Amino acid sequence: MQVAGIIAEYNPFHNGHLYQIKQVKRALPNVPLVIAMSGNFLQRGEPACLDKWTRANQALQNGADVVVELPVAACVQPADRFARSGVRSLAALGVTDLFFGAEHAEYDFMTYAKLVKEAHGDFKKYDESYAASFQRAITTKIGHEVSQPNDLLGLAYAKANLAFDSPLTFHPIQRKQAGYHEVTLGKGTIASASAIRKNYTQGEDKLAQYIPAQTFNDLRQKELLSWDDFFPYLKYKLLSSSVAELQTIYGMAEGIEYRLKDQMERLTDQADFETWLKAVKTKRFTYTRLSRLACAILLEMKTAEVLAYEKVPYLRLLGFTPTGQNILNKAKKSNPHPLVTKVSQDDKNNFFALDYRAGKIYQLKNKTEQDLKRAPIRIS
Amino acid sequence: MQVAGIIAEYNPFHNGHLYQIKQVKRALPNVPLVIAMSGNFLQRGEPACLDKWTRANQALQNGADVVVELPVAACVQPADRFARSGVRSLAALGVTDLFFGAEHAEYDFMTYAKLVKEAHGDFKKYDESYAASFQRAITTKIGHEVSQPNDLLGLAYAKANLAFDSPLTFHPIQRKQAGYHEVTLGKGTIASASAIRKNYTQGEDKLAQYIPAQTFNDLRQKELLSWDDFFPYLKYKLLSSSVAELQTIYGMAEGIEYRLKDQMERLTDQADFETWLKAVKTKRFTYTRLSRLACAILLEMKTAEVLAYEKVPYLRLLGFTPTGQNILNKAKKSNPHPLVTKVSQDDKNNFFALDYRAGKIYQLKNKTEQDLKRAPIRIS
Incomplete structure (x- = not known):
């Protein structure tokens, strides 16, 4: 059974993300879509602008069938580790095809991954970052630069996939408009998440053309955190x-x-x-x-x-559609990772402690309990 | 040489405190007065309403000649330990006569101290506090209850004095009006610090009759913290x-x-x-x-x-008058405790670390550096 997957942050969910989901549906019609999403703290080391439940709901309202939360120990990590947890988690849930945006969709990411398998940065040069050093190493191995943020993340997914014996087929999607770090709103219907967050305080109405209805409604009702x-x-x-x-x-x-x-x-x-x-x-x-x-x-x-998570990974189920329910039923039988649907008092004092703590800290400003007594969102 | 001393918190300095200082001056005319004062966190486990510099200045403007700060490790302590550090610090600075307010100034505190020397609470009764248990023990030894807050603090001073071979002569001062825990403003000119803090937001003008000019001016300019x-x-x-x-x-x-x-x-x-x-x-x-x-x-x-402080006590000099300068010059020669006049980078990483940290945390809300580059207040 074919299942599509995306690793995402949705901070917040916008038309660029919707475009990506539409490309998935076009490439693989009638194939269910699973999203592995960051929780309340993101890969680049920042609090999410809206909480994980709100962002999961945005994805579910726009074509996702299952949204699972990647734990804090998986998210607040360099790209390689983040990618590794994302790929491993999707594969564990039965995902067969990975979709991701890239500045250069024509790149053969899996081949590149094999070329850079042994490449690594140089920790010994005290006047540059590991990232810059690693960048030089991969340029040498591949023969040209791979330097744009989504291309690099794609390469990280490919390396992770390779490490797990390639459970996923790769589908890079050409990114349209809006660079990742772009902070101004453009003329089209796609703007970067940074631009949307930055322009949020200037009145939500002007954001309407860049975001789906659910996100628009959420922005009207909730304060964006930073x-x-x-x-x-x-x-x-x-x-x-x-x-x-x-x-x-x-x-x-x-x-x-x-x-x-x-x-x-x-x-x-x-x-x-x-x-x-x-x-x-x-x-x-x-x-x-x-x-x-x-x-x-x-x-x-x-x-x-972090080590405990790496040893025994788990996922939190944030929400699903009826189609998603089928995937979950199948995954339950084969999924080697615990899928948390309800956080118990025992969980919060044990393997889930870091996530529970992160939720409580997020709640200090968000004022909404994040874990205890929160049931997965069901879309009928 | 006779030197008077008071152990205080001045949260904030009010007419009751001024009355006490006037009683000192009446009992021992032309004798200098040293105040050992809590810093930014107080004995009852709360942040001071105004910072230590502001409160020290209030005392200096109203008759104190020297104000030294008792370190955090001395202040945020049960009454017995607080009293012990206060008595020890004053004695180290050459103080000979201790003045303190009491609900029963007629009590012979030093004699009581001898009677209750061996008294202690019972830690084994699981349905009452140590304080309540200790209360019963001293009633038995003295023959009557000693239960009012200032009387109890007086008894704690006396026990500490006894432990250090009685360097201080005791002068209990009969407290006038306003109970310690009183929260309403009365008809006279004395109100409790609690009542003053509680009524602060209701407009400062109505507080004028209960506080000296310096405190009144401070309340106009600064926000009270809690x-x-x-x-x-x-x-x-x-x-x-x-x-x-x-x-x-x-x-x-x-x-x-x-x-x-x-x-x-x-x-x-x-x-x-x-x-x-x-x-x-x-x-x-x-x-x-x-x-x-x-x-x-x-x-x-x-x-x-706390143990490090107990072993090597120290004091922070907050301010002094010309008369105070003389006491300090004498104390310098004989004082067994370091008297900190300037906090160095080295101090803040060593013996002064807890105080520096407390200052930085207080500063989060008070927005004024508390220790580095703060010189003692000099009143000319």
Whole structure:
């Protein structure tokens, strides 16, 4: 049985995402679609603008049949690890075909993956980031640059697929308009998620042409969250924690904890997240890596928790359609990963602790319980 | 040389405090007066309504000659320990005469102290607090109840004085009007600090009759802080910390950490500090003890830090008058405790770390640096 899959963040769901789903339906008509989505904290190290339930519902209203949440330990990760968890999770749910947007859909990602299998960055050059170093390595192996964000993510999916003996068939979809980092709204019907978030406060009406109805309604009713909402907690956390405590946080390396704490202490009382990020930036750490570290600090994400997840991955079911129900019934028999449909008191104190904690911290600003007593969304 | 001393919190400084200082000046004319004052977090486990510099200035403008800050490790403590640090600090600065308000100034506190020297509460009764149990023990030894808050603090001072071979002569001052816990403003010129704080938002003009000019001016210019300002950080801290991490906090006992965390998770999104406090209350823990624990959690106060302070006590100089300068010059030669006049980068990473941290956390809401580059106030 063929099942399509997408790994996504939907921050928030917009016409570009809808276009992608339509391409899936065109390529594989009558094939169900499973989305593996980030929860309330995202791959680039930031809080989601809307909570996972709201974003899952947006996807379900626009063609998705199942939406599962990738745990925090899978999401707040460099692209390679994020891709690995996404691919592994979709394969576990019986997905056969992976769709993803790419700046260059003509690239043969699986072949590239084989070429760069042994490529890695150089940790020893102290004046550049690992990402920049890795970039050079893959250019040499492939023969040309692969440098655009979605192309790179596609390559990461391909490497993950290769590592798991290629359970997924690859379908790159040519991205239309709007670059990933684009912050202005254009003339067409597609704008980047960054542009949509940035223009949100300027009145939602002008966003109508870029987003489906469900997202439009959600934006009318809910406040978009960002790092600025959680920055007071990050600040408090860095001021109140000792360097030794910070060293227990996942991803802390090279003594950066001293700098993160010291720069926070020196910050003016009015400074925001961006100001702090600029103050801590070094050549060795990209903004994204620092944002992810900030996320890990905010969430008290520990290395042991990430290792436990890697060892026994799991997924949270956020919602499904009747078609999705069939996939889930089949997956239940074969899925090697626990699929959490209800979080118990026992779960929250054990394997689900990091996710529960992240939900509680998100709730500080979102004011909506994220896990306990939340049943999957059912679309009839 | 005779030097008078008072142990105080001045939260904020009001006419009752001024009356007390006038009584000192009447009893010992031309004798300088040293105040050992709490910093930004108080004995009853709450943030000060105004910062330590503002409150020290209020005291200096109203007759104090020297104001020193008792460190956090001395202040956020049960009355006995608070009293012990206060008495020890004043004696170290050369103070000979201790003045304090009492509901029963006729009590012979030093004699009572000898009688209750061996008295202690019973930790084994699981349905009452240590305080209640201790209360019964002293009633038996003295022959009558000593139960009012200032009388009890006086007794604690006397016990501390006894323990240090009685360096201080005791001068209880009969308290006038306004009970300690009184929350309404009365007809006279004296109201409790609680009543002043409670009535602050109802317009400062009506407070003029109860507070000296300096306090009045400060109230006009500054926002009064309370637990409600810091509650979001406490909430974040309890939600993000594991039970094991909470167990490292000073004063955590009897498994209360499970309850503190659990009740915070169950709280509604709108609930405030008082609601949480009521939710965690048990027969074994008084509200004050729980508030102190909350303070210790907020400040990440560790047992090792308290022990380090007990072993090598120190004081922070907040301000002085020319008369005060003379006392300080004399004290410098004989004072066994370091008197911090300037906090260095080295200090903040070592013995002063808890105080610096508390200052940074207070600054989150007060928006004024509390320690680095702050020189003592000089009154000419």
